[in-house]
Amino acid sequence: MNKNQIQRMTTTRPWPAGFPTSKSLGNFGDTNCMEQLLVHCANAIESNDATLAQQILWVLNNIAPPDGDSNQRLTCAFLRALIARAVKSGTCKMLAAMGAAIHAQYYSCNHLAVDNHKFSVIDLASYVDLTPWHRFGFAAANAAVLEAVEGYSVIHIVDLSLTHCMQIPTLIDAISTRFESPPLSPRLKLTVAGTIEDIPPMLDLSYEELGSKLVNFARSRNISLDFTVIPSSHADGFNSLIEQIRMQHLVYPETSGEALVINCQMMLHHIPEDQTISSNNPYSFVESASDLRSLFLKSLRSLDPTIVILVDEDADLTSNNLVCRLKSAFNYLWIPYDTVDTFLPRGSKQRQWYEADICWKIENVIAHEGLQRVERLEPKSRWVQRMRNANFRGVNFGEEAVSEVKTMLDEHAAGWGLKKEEDDLVLTWKGHNAVFASAWLPA
Structure with a gap:
């Protein structure tokens, strides 16, 4: 689109209510206005108003460069996601050309094609440590x-983790420190779900290769580790x-004497959800009989685990309404964009990889529907209710856990905080909830 086309549209089409029509583009650059523009653009796309959608997208493209400040980069990511949705829905062919131009502009600013980057183990460990x-x-x-596993000679860890077992070396270190001599060290069994979905961050080696590295690392700490991959997907819970x-518990009765640890780290929100939010209380919901999340938790309970750890992002991206989802995502995902400005310079590879993963999440939330939309975050309050409905009871994190988290936070930029909400721990950024951690025992 050229400037004359835009001028013709602005004279024939009124701006949505609330926009200062006579002001320059520079006055559109505050965060609230950028959010309003995104909302009105989403409404225009959903109502198939291609002319208005193009008009707003043109403005957004001018006020939200991909190399701007954190709010501009956040808005640019939503801009790309809205164009992807419009192209998918066939709102306007011209949007496809606009999308290609914005895509090229994005990469000219970032210098790297990072959308499908696969990390080495070392790079992924560095990424997680950021x-x-x-x-x-x-x-x-x-x-x-x-x-929870004190006194057990065998510890079976079922690791459902978004970061490909990056937690396990730290856990092995902690176990080897607590049980200093090999005769007292428990034997570890690690089971992971061998999913094939391309959900970032992605790793450049197979689960078998990863398992071999973990076994060797455990051996270096005088720990015996058995590694098992079970092909399984979030799609079927x-x-x-x-x-x-x-079946292992049925065939091998001796496994009933081992500690069974279910470690869920930012993975469960990928399981499809089917729920009805209460009209009187948005924090309450009615579980459907076919809700895979609830069925999964009830299946976990039937295994009688020693402890279940549930860690996830504290936001609500489950709405079937695009605008509601966009608002929730915009008012949550500013956090990672804001944090990255405190410790990574523009142009660094790590920053590009970090923000590419957030862009992937935004596009998944905005541009996709059905089973393709896997980023369906639920707030902590709803997960708590799910766990209780599945006959688990929350357990308080002890002083050691709080101390460990505080020590870790001291290694990072000011702005990160920790608070306790009943039994749970919550990571905050500038006072806003980011991630929660909860621990559960069979009731």
């Missing part, structure tokens, strides 16, 4: 697990994984 986003859950979980563990 912020407390994942380390918070690792620290809280490790402390809770160590306390990890049903294959649950059934195989259940």
Whole structure:
């Protein structure tokens, strides 16, 4: 689109209510206005108003460069996601050309094609260490697990983790420190779900290669580790994984004497959800009989685990309404964009990889529907209700867990904080909830 086309549209089409039509583009640059523009653009796309959608997208493209400040980069990511949705829905062919131009502009600013980057183990470990986003859950979980498995000679860890077992070396270190001599060290069994979905961050080696590295690392710490991969997916609620563990307990009765640890780190929100939100209380919901999340948790309970750790992002991205989802995502995902400005320079590879993963999440939330939309975050309050409905009871994180998390936070930028909400721990950024950690025992 050229400037004359835009001028013709602005004279024939009124701006949405609330926009200062006579002001320059520079006055559109505050965060609230950028959010309003995104909302009105989403409404225009949903109502198939291609002319208005193009008009707003043109403005957004001018006020939200991909190399701007954190709010501009956040808005640019939503801009790309809205264009992807419009192209998918066939709102306007011209949007496809606009999308290609914005895509090219994005990469000219970032210098790297990072959308499908696969990390080496070392790079992924460095990526995880960038912020407390994942380390918070690792620290809280490790402390809770160590306390729960005291006295067991065999510890079976079922690891459902978004970061490909990056937590496990720290847990092995903690176990080897607590049980100093090999005769006293428990034997570890690690089971992971061998999913094939391309959900970032992605790893550049197979699960078998990863398992070999973990076994060798454990051996260097005088720990015996058995590594098992079970092909299983979030799409069916990890049903294959649950059934195989259940069969192991039936075939090998001696496994009933081992500690069974279910470690869920930012993975469960990928399980499809089916729920009805209460009209009187948005924090309450009615579970459907076919809700895979609830079925998964009830299956976990039937395994009688020693402890279940649930760590996830504290936001609500489950709405079927695009605008509601956009608002929730915009008012949550500013956090990672804001944090990255405190410790990574523009142009660094790590920053590009970090923000590419957030862009992937935004596009998944905005541009996709059905089973393709896997980023369906639920707030902590709803997960708490789910766990209680599945006959689990929350357990308080002890002083050791709190101390471990605080020590970890001291290694990162000012702005990160920790607070306790009943039994749970919550990671905050500038006072806003980011990630929660909870621990559960069979009731």
